Amino acid sequence: MYVYMLTNNIRTVLYIGVTNNLARRLAEHSDTLGQRNKFTGRYQANLLVYFELCADPTQAIAREKELKGWSRAKKEKLIAGFNPTWEAIDLETWAGEPDLH
Structure with missing residues (x-):
């Protein structure tokens, strides 16, 4: 399971979510860009x-609930x-290791 954060091009919003398939979920978020009834679509948060x-x-x-309760600065x-x-993380080329919680 993954907990993840997305932002938009100008880094003004943060979206926190949870999924069992990060690549699939990122594709779903990208598919909803521009859809006003979806948070990530309304704020163009897909990075x-x-x-x-x-x-x-x-x-x-x-963990998702914990992070959602944090201040923006934290x-x-x-x-x-x-x-x-x-920088936007590309799962296919990213060489780092995710945090383990």
């Missing part, structure tokens, strides 16, 4: 800047420690 692995769904959901610090330049 992966952070993700971590969780052992099971219960842990992933708990979330930014977490992202910067994982992805200092906030």
